[in-house]
Amino acid sequence: MVAATAVTWVGQAADTVGVPVGDLTGEDLAAVGDSDVGVVLAVRVAVTGAAATLLPAVVAGRAGRWRRASLAGVGVAGLATWPLAGHPVASPLPPVSVAVAVVHLAAVSVWLGGLLTLVAFLLRGAHERVLARILPVWSRWATIAVGWLVATGVGQATIELGRPGTLVDTGYGRLLLGKAALLAVVLAVAAGQRCLVRRGTAAARPGVVARAAGVELVATAVVLALTAALVQTPPGRTAGTEAARAAREGVAQTLTTGLYTLQFDVYPVKLGAPNSLHAYVYTSRGEALPVAEWTVSLALPEAGIEPVSVPVETPEPNHGSAEVRFPVAGEWRIRFTVRTSEIDQATVTATVPVR
Structure with a gap:
C-alpha cells in the first residue's frame, strides 16, 4: 500500500x-x-x-x-x-459519490479478500467438517458484499455517465460496459459455487471450489485493471461539454492537476493570423478559482522554436485571455503555469495542432 x-x-x-x-x-x-x-x-x-x-x-x-x-x-x-483523490470528489454530487465509492470499495474488499483467503489458506488441506462450517458463512457474506457491489456500481455509473448515450459514445462508457460484462461472468461462476454450498456438497469437493474461486480471482484482477483505466479516463458526464467546444473550429481541452482544473480554447487556430486564447481555472468541485499569476508560453520543439512568453490579460479572476500567432505549421506546445496563492502553483501542457 x-x-x-x-x-x-x-x-x-x-x-x-x-x-x-x-x-x-x-x-x-x-x-x-x-x-x-x-x-x-x-x-x-x-x-x-x-x-x-x-x-x-x-x-x-x-x-x-x-x-x-x-x-x-x-x-x-x-x-x-480513493474517491477523495478521484472522479467522485469532482462529481455533481460529491458527498453522495464519495459515500457510494467507499461502500463499493468496502464490498469488493470483503469479496476479494474472502476469495483470496479461501484459495491461499482455507482450501489447502482443511478438513471436510471445517469447510462445511466455514463455506456457508462465507457464502452469505459474499452474497451481501456482491449485492452492495452491484448496487453501488450502478449508482456510480449513473452519476459519472450523466446520460445513457455516453455508455456507448465515450471511452469511459465502453470501458464500463467491458467491466460489467466481465463481472457478469464472475458472478455466474460465484452463483455456481453458491449452489454447491446450498446443496451441502461444496465441502466434499474442495478442488472444485478452489478452481472456481481461482477463476473468480483471475477474472476480477482483470476487472480491477479496467477500473484502474476508468479512473484515468474522463467520465462520460464531461463528454457533452467537450463535444460542444469541439463543434466549432478551433481547439479546446481540459487539463487537470491536483491543484486546479484548467479549461482553454484557441480560436480559430489559423496559420499567421491572430488567434484568441481563453483559459479558465476551476477547483476540483467546479467552482471558479481566482488566479494570482498567469504564465503562458508557446513552443515548437520540432522546428527548434524555444518557448515564447505570451502576455495574458485577466478580464475575470479565474479567466486569462491572450492573442496568439503561429508563424509556422506544426504541433505547437502550449504551457500554462498558474499560481493561485503565494505558494500554490502548478504547470500543465497541451498540444495545439496548426495546419
Whole structure:
C-alpha cells in the first residue's frame, strides 16, 4: 500500500509539473504535499501505518472491542482516500459519490479478500467438517458484499455517465460496459459455487471450489485493471461539454492537476493570423478559482522554436485571455503555469495542432 501510494505521488508530481517522471526534481515531489491530492495520499500512508499497528492483535484473536472498532474505522478512512483523490470528489454530487465509492470499495474488499483467503489458506488441506462450517458463512457474506457491489456500481455509473448515450459514445462508457460484462461472468461462476454450498456438497469437493474461486480471482484482477483505466479516463458526464467546444473550429481541452482544473480554447487556430486564447481555472468541485499569476508560453520543439512568453490579460479572476500567432505549421506546445496563492502553483501542457 505504501509503495503504491509512493508511485501515485510521483505520478501526481509529473502530472502537476507537466514533465516526464525522469525529469522530476525533489522540489517537484515536495510540491505535491501542498495540493489536496498530496494531503489525501499522506493520510493514506498514515492510515496504513495505523492499520499495521492494530491488525496483528486482531488477527491473533487478542484484540478487545475498542481495537476491533478502531481497525474498522481506520479501514473506512483508508477506503475514503480513493474517491477523495478521484472522479467522485469532482462529481455533481460529491458527498453522495464519495459515500457510494467507499461502500463499493468496502464490498469488493470483503469479496476479494474472502476469495483470496479461501484459495491461499482455507482450501489447502482443511478438513471436510471445517469447510462445511466455514463455506456457508462465507457464502452469505459474499452474497451481501456482491449485492452492495452491484448496487453501488450502478449508482456510480449513473452519476459519472450523466446520460445513457455516453455508455456507448465515450471511452469511459465502453470501458464500463467491458467491466460489467466481465463481472457478469464472475458472478455466474460465484452463483455456481453458491449452489454447491446450498446443496451441502461444496465441502466434499474442495478442488472444485478452489478452481472456481481461482477463476473468480483471475477474472476480477482483470476487472480491477479496467477500473484502474476508468479512473484515468474522463467520465462520460464531461463528454457533452467537450463535444460542444469541439463543434466549432478551433481547439479546446481540459487539463487537470491536483491543484486546479484548467479549461482553454484557441480560436480559430489559423496559420499567421491572430488567434484568441481563453483559459479558465476551476477547483476540483467546479467552482471558479481566482488566479494570482498567469504564465503562458508557446513552443515548437520540432522546428527548434524555444518557448515564447505570451502576455495574458485577466478580464475575470479565474479567466486569462491572450492573442496568439503561429508563424509556422506544426504541433505547437502550449504551457500554462498558474499560481493561485503565494505558494500554490502548478504547470500543465497541451498540444495545439496548426495546419
